[in-house]
Amino acid sequence: MSSQAIELRTFSKSDLKGFFVSFATPILGVLIFLMLWSFLAPKVVTSLGAVPGPKQVYSQFEALLVEHKDERQKQVAFYERQETRNAKKLAKDPEATIKVRQYAGNPTFFDQIITSVVTVMAGFLLASLIAIPIGIVAGLSKTVYAALNPLVQIFKPVSPLAWLPIVTMIVSATYVTSDDAWFDKSFLNSAITVLLCCLWPTIISTAVGVTNVSKDLQNVSHVLRLSWWTHVRKIVLPSAIPMIFTGLRLSLGIAWMVLIAAEMLSQNPGLGKFVWDEFQNGSSNSLGRIMVAVVVIGLIGFLLDRIMLYLQKKVSWDKSVALR
Amino acid sequence: MEKVHLELTGVNMDFPTPSGSFRALENVNLKIKKGEFVSIIGHSGCGKSTVLNIIAGLYQATAGGVVLNGKEVTVPGPERAMVFQNHSLLPWLTAYENVELAVKTIFKGTKSKAEMREWIEHNMQLVHMEHALHKRPDEISGGMKQRVGIARALAMEPEVLLLDEPFGALDALTRAHLQDSVMEIQADLGNTMMMVTHDVDEAVLLSDRIVMMTNGPSATVGEILDVNIPFPRERIATSESKQYNHCRHEVLRFLYERHGKKAEELTEDETIDETAVNSSLDDSEENPVVDFKESQQIKKKVA
Numbered sequence: 010m011s012s013q014a015i016e017l018r019t020f021s022k023s024d025l026k027g028f029f030v031s032f033a034t035p036i037l038g039v040l041i042f043l044m045l046w047s048f049l050a051p052k053v054v055t056s057l058g059a060v061p062g063p064k065q066v067y068s069q070f071e072a073l074l075v076e077h078k079d080e081r082q083k084q085v086a087f088y089e090r091q092e093t094r095n096a097k098k099l100a101k102d103p104e105a106t107i108k109v110r111q112y113a114g115n116p117t118f119f120d121q122i123i124t125s126v127v128t129v130m131a132g133f134l135l136a137s138l139i140a141i142p143i144g145i146v147a148g149l150s151k152t153v154y155a156a157l158n159p160l161v162q163i164f165k166p167v168s169p170l171a172w173l174p175i176v177t178m179i180v181s182a183t184y185v186t187s188d189d190a191w192f193d194k195s196f197l198n199s200a201i202t203v204l205l206c207c208l209w210p211t212i213i214s215t216a217v218g219v220t221n222v223s224k225d226l227q228n229v230s231h232v233l234r235l236s237w238w239t240h241v242r243k244i245v246l247p248s249a250i251p252m253i254f255t256g257l258r259l260s261l262g263i264a265w266m267v268l269i270a271a272e273m274l275s276q277n278p279g280l281g282k283f284v285w286d287e288f289q290n291g292s293s294n295s296l297g298r299i300m301v302a303v304v305v306i307g308l309i310g311f312l313l314d315r316i317m318l319y320l321q322k323k324v325s326w327d328k329s330v331a332l333r
Numbered sequence: 334m335e336k337v338h339l340e341l342t343g344v345n346m347d348f349p350t351p352s353g354s355f356r357a358l359e360n361v362n363l364k365i366k367k368g369e370f371v372s373i374i375g376h377s378g379c380g381k382s383t384v385l386n387i388i389a390g391l392y393q394a395t396a397g398g399v400v401l402n403g404k405e406v407t408v409p410g411p412e413r414a415m416v417f418q419n420h421s422l423l424p425w426l427t428a429y430e431n432v433e434l435a436v437k438t439i440f441k442g443t444k445s446k447a448e449m450r451e452w453i454e455h456n457m458q459l460v461h462m463e464h465a466l467h468k469r470p471d472e473i474s475g476g477m478k479q480r481v482g483i484a485r486a487l488a489m490e491p492e493v494l495l496l497d498e499p500f501g502a503l504d505a506l507t508r509a510h511l512q513d514s515v516m517e518i519q520a521d522l523g524n525t526m527m528m529v530t531h532d533v534d535e536a537v538l539l540s541d542r543i544v545m546m547t548n549g550p551s552a553t554v555g556e557i558l559d560v561n562i563p564f565p566r567e568r569i570a571t572s573e574s575k576q577y578n579h580c581r582h583e584v585l586r587f588l589y590e591r592h593g594k595k596a597e598e599l600t601e602d603e604t605i606d607e608t609a610v611n612s613s614l615d616d617s618e619e620n621p622v623v624d625f626k627e628s629q630q631i632k633k634k635v636a
Binding site for chain 1: 389390391408409410411413414415417419421423424425434435438439469471489
């Protein structure tokens with residue numbers, strides 16, 4: 010009986026510890042941060058008033074939500090008006106030509122979020138489609154690696170923002186937009202800039218992963234005389250998956266940071282533009298709104314990484330490795 | 334039956350090292366008959382595995398060559414299937430899929446899907462692994478992995494089955510079971526088999542002939558011992574026979590008296606070997622620690 014009691018106690022003790030580590034401690038960390046923030050922020054006074062604390066930032070978030078709903082209502086109302094007007098016209102004269110116009114209201118904060126996420130995913134996916142095959146070929150062939158290495162090493166440290174003017178000029182010179190074009194120019198500019206910064210980490214990681222395919226497995230492939238394509242599919246790719254994902258996650262993280270900066274710099278629609286507009290706007294609410302954006306940018310970046318981690322866990326064959 | 338099946342003639346092997354070329358093997362000559370079981374035994378670093386790798390085609394001999402069925406061997410191929418020391422199963426495939434990869438590659442166009450399936454299952458039965466067809470390598474024990482490795486090699490219908498210290502990393506009991514399995518398979522199929530080992534008992538129990546190699550550098554065939562014990566050999570009864578003990582004694586005498594490393598020489602030798610030379614030779618030590626093997630493989634790449 011007594012031994013049982015002891016066992017029970019030790020069990021609950023370790024259980025409690027687990028609870029602390031996985032739940033209580035992170036929450037505590039956030040709470041301490043919020044306390045420090047709300048204590049220190051009012052002490053810094055800027056030309057736009059005191060730096061907002063967490064409470065003011067939250068109220069700005071609510072205000073942004075309200076704005077978004079209002080804007081949506083306006084949009085719905087606009088289309089309704091347009092429809093009734095057109096219906097009237099048609100009732101008078103069935104042959105009348107009717108015009109359907111797009112609603113041209115201001116994009117809200119939430120519209121900007123969607124724009125940014127779509128842009129980053131487009132650039133990232135395209136970059137991955139290019140970078141993974143290049144990485145595999147570079148990993149398999151010493152010659153290709155030697156040829157690519159200097160280029161990768163030189164372009165990797167270049168801030169993608171330096172590319173931005175070049176990308177903008179090339180896009181506006183080569184991509185002729187019409188009203189029913191698939192993409193806006195600004196979207197292409199941002200996506201290509203993101204693409205340029207996503208390439209390098211993925212290429213390097215993939216190449217490293219491919220070069221490190223175990224010698225034993227390569228021998229198996231030799232003995233079986235696997236064709237190049239089967240060798241890549243059955244041996245190289247599965248071996249390199251962990252490293253490929255390391256590269257992809259690095260790329261996506263950088264991509265998200267770069268996109269915000271690119272949007273700020275080039276005034277392309279997205280969260281970056283929102284931040285810049287608020288900064289230029291300079292109202293008493295601006296700092297709070299920018300902080301909302303900062304938190305949202307952080308949360309989305311975190312979410313994107315979690316999605317990649319989830320994918321990696323799905324694809325990874327080695328379930329025993331703790332992925333984080 | 335008595336015709337020469339596999340022949341090594343004047344095989345030299347040089348490895349480039351930072352301090353110049355290193356001669357691992359010199360003038361290795363061997364003639365192997367069809368259906369024979371030949372073991373290669375020698376001290377660590379003497380190039381046993383190099384011989385096997387040359388036969389497999391994974392290494393190219395610097396001079397001399399290998400002839401199988403009257404044709405020279407230069408590249409690896411499934412007719413010289415290899416059982417690797419650390420199983421070398423693809424960790425992302427199940428046991429069945431591992432064998433399937435080999436079967437699909439080799440019998441593409443000659444066997445139907447159903448025939449392939451039957452053939453895979455047949456080979457898994459040969460190694461007594463039919464109960465774990467759909468387990469992945471990390472879900473089965475070391476001995477079971479090695480069994481799957483043998484099944485994969487057998488499924489290639491090889492002319493010669495090459496075994497590179499196949500049981501080196503296993504515990505004694507598991508090793509005994511696998512040795513019995515290999516003897517059973519050889520009795521059934523009559524494959525020509527070549528095995529590298531450093532276990533004297535294993536060599537005597539399994540082999541028709543034991544090739545004893547001198548120490549490197551410039552290792553070569555020292556002596557060849559015929560093991561005249563009739564098959565089937567039952568482990569316990571055989572181990573008591575006079576013949577068995579005679580053979581065992583002969584091998585030990587060769588290894589420790591004629592080509593044993595002297596105590597003071599040993600330490601020095603080992604340090605030189607390990608750093609500069611051994612990295613490109615066989616990387617098998619008594620100690621089957623995985624980390625060690627990996628570090629050796631890294632060294633191999635550097636070299």
